[in-house]
Amino acid sequence: MTPTPQLSPATVPSAVPSSEPAPSLSVSPSTANGAGEPSASPSASAGGSTGTEGGDGDWSDADAIRFWTPERMASATDPALPAQQAGPSAKARMRRAASAGPAVAADMPTAEHILGLKSVGTIFTYSADPTTEQMHAHKCSASVVESPGRNLILTAGHCSGGKAVFVPMYAAEYTLDKQTLGFYRISDWFVDNRYVHNTKKPISDLDFAFGRLEPSKSGKQAQDVVGANKLLRTPGYLNKVTMLGYPSSHDPEDHPVRCPTQTEALPGFYQIQAKCRGMWGGVSGGPWFSQVDWAKGTGQIIGNVGGYNGGGNDANVDWLTYSPMHGDWFFRLYDEAKNNQHVEHGSSYDQPPLPYSMGGGETWSHAKLMASGEYTGDGKGDLIVVWTDGEVTLYTGDGNGGFTGERRLAAPHGIWKNAKSLAGGDFSGGNGSDLLVVFDSGEVRLLPDVGTEGVDGGIKLADAGSIWSHADQITGGSFGTAKYVTDLLVRWSDGEVTDYTAVGDKGFGTEHQLQKPKSAWKDATLVTAGDFTGGNDWDTLVRWSNGRVSQFQETGPGGVGKEVQMAPAGSIWSHDSVMTAGSYDSNGWPDDLVVRWSDGETTMYTHTGATFGTEHMLVAPK
Missing domain, CATH: 2.40.10.10 (Trypsin-like serine proteases)
Known part of the structure; x- marks a missing residue:
């Protein structure tokens, strides 16, 4: 993330580094701006x-x-x-x-x-x-x-x-x-x-x-x-x-x-x-x-x-x-x-096709949850966003690190306003990715093929009032059973971490405890997973409450894996508000990290490994 600069007359920024910066004057800039308020007709x-x-x-x-x-x-x-x-x-x-x-x-x-x-x-x-x-x-x-x-x-x-x-x-x-x-x-x-x-x-x-x-x-x-x-x-x-x-x-x-x-x-x-x-x-x-x-x-x-x-x-x-x-x-x-030519181009202007825009940071500051998957079944990574007002939106990926359009899956002010955490995966074995959602009440639902079936109904895996009300973060991945995304990592409110392998429409599969309660994972603020190292199992990425970011390599039934620090405590990553990992670019590998920052800026880090990949801005900050 590149924070929005706050300038003063003394600063001398430029678009690219220069050995000789432009000289600045000791003149205070205006406190408000704009290019002008046009008149109804030109002079x-x-x-x-x-x-x-x-x-x-x-x-x-x-x-x-x-x-x-x-x-x-x-x-x-x-x-x-x-x-x-x-x-x-x-x-x-x-x-x-x-x-x-x-x-x-x-x-x-x-x-x-x-x-x-x-x-x-x-x-x-x-x-x-x-x-x-x-x-x-x-x-x-x-x-x-x-x-x-x-x-x-x-x-x-x-x-x-x-x-x-x-x-x-x-x-x-x-x-x-x-x-x-x-x-x-x-x-x-x-x-x-x-x-x-x-x-x-x-x-x-x-x-x-x-x-x-x-x-x-x-x-x-x-x-x-x-x-x-x-x-x-x-x-x-x-x-x-x-x-x-x-x-x-x-x-x-x-x-x-x-x-x-x-x-x-x-x-x-x-x-x-x-x-x-x-x-x-x-x-x-x-x-x-x-x-x-x-x-x-x-x-x-x-x-x-x-x-x-x-x-x-x-x-x-x-x-x-x-x-x-x-x-x-x-x-x-x-x-x-x-060429010193004056050419008449007719009297009408046909506006060219407008490049797709995901909107601005003011809107994206309300993105509450995100989940990656191939929801449209075309082999390209897509993004599902749950907004603070309960609206659910599907963003269609272009396979090149961008998006081509959006579609509403649920209107605002419905049950999705109470969604606590969600994960994409291939839990039901259909043509497209599925969505698993945990609600504040403890109810858990599996929604197969959400790109075509939508987000209504689904399969209830846990009732309201269940222990799943204590599941603070969930993320899908391949954590020790198959090459498909059929496993679920859960970080519980008391710091316990468990891995559910072979999750499907019949239930949560087999549970494996990876961290005991009261562990350091109680301070894990955000959790997502992707295949960042290319090993047999996926890797888990954690943003801690102090701004530190860790990658746990080769997460599986035997443990969370080897920890590698990606960002130190006190880093800018303390402003990371939502994140998800998936396959969004042309290499077809789930190593691309999407981050929504506190100011609404949304960025993608393609080809992330033990360090963050190349940053691409998707949405400008508000």
Whole structure:
């Protein structure tokens, strides 16, 4: 598990380690964030034409310097943010911070000020209407990207249009003609013709744009001066990124900020979202780096601020920022920009198939119990989850460490709210895995082939009021009888541990005592099992109350096996709330560990052995 970072102005994180971290400023970041609260319609200066607006014939470097006085540069605002909302009042900030709630406030990162990155800067634009030049001039963020002409920038679609200049590593302390890395007029815009500004509809998936730059006054192309970033496809919904931009609407000094954070799906959209305070209006168009070299000043970009609602800030949420997925349409526009082509793509937008998302940490913090098995009978590992409200859900595995869909097996507020522990296994000999469940009352039921038969009814193995009310954890495995999962390990409330071999629809089979009552196992908080060592018997994994994690190798009727420590006491594993092991990836072996953490983050450790395997995030933390 990777905990959500809590940043301060002094910390200097980056997406990847660097020998020379970006210098930070001793400027306190804002205590609340967001990319801006979009207006119902864009200003006249934010036109999204795919052609040139105000070309070189009536727009020169001298014109830019004359127009962009320090006062005008200081008054620029993000086009996704009405001028009157650029700087929320103190009372408004207090209301917004309160609406986030203590759970959000505890773990959310905060953007920190830095001196900047060479390849990232600002866009200044003004409209042709002299009555609006001073009041509605706007500013966005942008980044130089690789191109044959060495002259392209990436920004948001709602930032395009008008007579504009790009200022790399913009420093508010200097006038336009004194900027360290110069400035570059934008002579052409490339925007998907179907894009509609600042909408909450799926068409906002297309909120990206490219600008073609003229050489600087010295005749150099921008890429030759500041370098260029590499554009990569957004690999999926869950990514670790560093967002970078200039939040001028709530930053009087007008310094850039960065925020290392975690992305997740924006449901219903071909977009991702990330939580971070301090990403105020002005960051629109700013890059989302998957990797960045702070010394070199460039990196790899998988997103940009934009999309739903102009990139962020619903009325009651200041701390969410959005990005379109960089997929087929994004790279089609990129190719057009590199080839200096303007292409009409019709009038309708057909949203691509959305990758399956398991949801967010807020939901998964309510996952109470989990059990692995091949419940659908297709040979791929599936996951059953019992939620705190009693709902039961089956997640269908894709055989490659992920999931393709979900299906409800039981509605909330039924008997499953009283489920205490459960285990998957092949107890009844059917086509799919079975589920064995212990209820708080002591009742135990075996549910054969739950993927097809469901979780109603089943076979009662113990009545309410039985000794099984003291069974705190159960886990299925192959503990000494056969290659199939027909055995059951039980950790009782008094610390006794027993192994039931050959469990089936006729009963619990043969009991073997592995640990006597009052043993150290009384402090075993979580127990699961898998074949981590490849021996004759499965291995048992225990998370103790102090955060220590142990693996007991070759558990069987003769004992719990050899103990190997996987994590020490006081480790981050004290936040492991639920875990199960199964076969989820392509090797077809039950050595993959699924963990739900206290903050809702859910991860899979594939190919786990005597040490934890490779970590893959399934659900981002809340």
